[in-house]
Amino acid sequence: MKGLTISLLASADSTEIIHHKLEPNTRWGLEPEEGWIALEYIFILSGELKLLTNDGFTIYKAGDSFYRGPVTEHYLFQSIGTAEFLYVTSQPVFHRYSQVSKDLVKLAISIEQKDGYTSDHCGRISKLSMLVGEQLALDSQQLLRLNMASFFHDIGKVKIPLNILLKPGELTEEEWMIMKSHSIYGRQLLEETKLPLLKNVGEIVEQHHERYDGKGYPYGLTSDDIKIEASIISVVDSFDAMTTDRPYHKAKSREEAISEIIRCRGTMYAPEVVDAFISIQTQMN
Structure with missing residues (x-):
């Protein structure tokens, strides 16, 4: 890491x-x-x-x-x-874990840079996700997996064609279906490492675009069917996306992004996660 x-x-x-x-x-x-x-x-x-x-x-x-x-x-x-x-x-354990982990970290950072983020995007997501996880009093197993999953949440984008990943305009329906596959690809990549910890976080990575109301992807899971770690990443990733300049939109202010997350409490986002996130934001003021 x-x-x-x-x-x-x-x-x-x-x-x-x-x-x-x-x-x-x-x-x-x-x-x-x-x-x-x-x-x-x-x-x-x-x-x-x-x-x-x-x-x-x-x-x-x-x-x-x-x-x-x-x-x-x-x-x-x-x-x-x-x-x-x-x-x-x-x-x-050294050669078993070190090289695979290093390669995945480089891959995750390179994908975020191609997707219009800075190289510290993965680190920002991981840091804030962990603060929210601790606020929710997750146990050690959950926090350990959240730490890894939040860093590697978008690693599946490596399998998305660059003409779709970098498209400045709106995606077609066909392109959007391809883009949405990145969460499934992420789980597959982590499982292919055959490292137990990375295999275990694959399901979290796969779920981080699911929505509390069941309108997310890839499987349309709802509320308690979504792992809490994935629900945390969903909120934090959305906040970071909204407050970061991207090729296809200018950054919102921190206040605007927080208001949007509150507005989507109970629809896109799990209520308890939003509450914990807002509590963290208040403490950071």
Whole structure:
């Protein structure tokens, strides 16, 4: 993910020692995986990490450690300032995850730039989505998947022809049907990695254009049939789209965009998500 730098320091007999550097407010997590029996150990070198727990947060500082063997729950860490730590695992993961993740990050950023956004669009969506998720008191598993899904939400656009993706005018009905396929393509791309975490966020990516009233796509899901993480991305992505200059429209003001989201509360957007989003916006004033 953007904001995360990792390097393999040593490996032997399936054990790996991996250095991690997290930029401020970057999230990193562990999740259980079927058949995975590794010991996973974290040693904080500098900075601080906070771990979401049922009782709030636990803070880990330089010299502190955390381990599980094997991981049986979801754990989501967030850096406080810049943080560095050693991650030791008794089963190899570095090459399995690092290259695929790097390639997907580059792909996601390149697609957003082609679609008329700046390179930090994915990061903005992820950051604001996580604030809304925390406001809604999502659990660690939901937050971990929201973190990934919000960053990769539009990755399926890589399969959309550029003449449609970059068309400055209104799309024809046929072109619009092709464009709407990007959410399905996104799920397929993530599932093709065969990485459990990315496969698990594919369904969220596929649903992020569904609407609370059932008039969204690709499947016309309604209210509780839509994953809460997808409902969050829907609101945040709409807000960012409205407040960003694009090839086919000028940016609305922040106030205009918020008013539009409130107007669509209960139709396009889940009411509880809109309420949490507005609460976050109020706190940011």
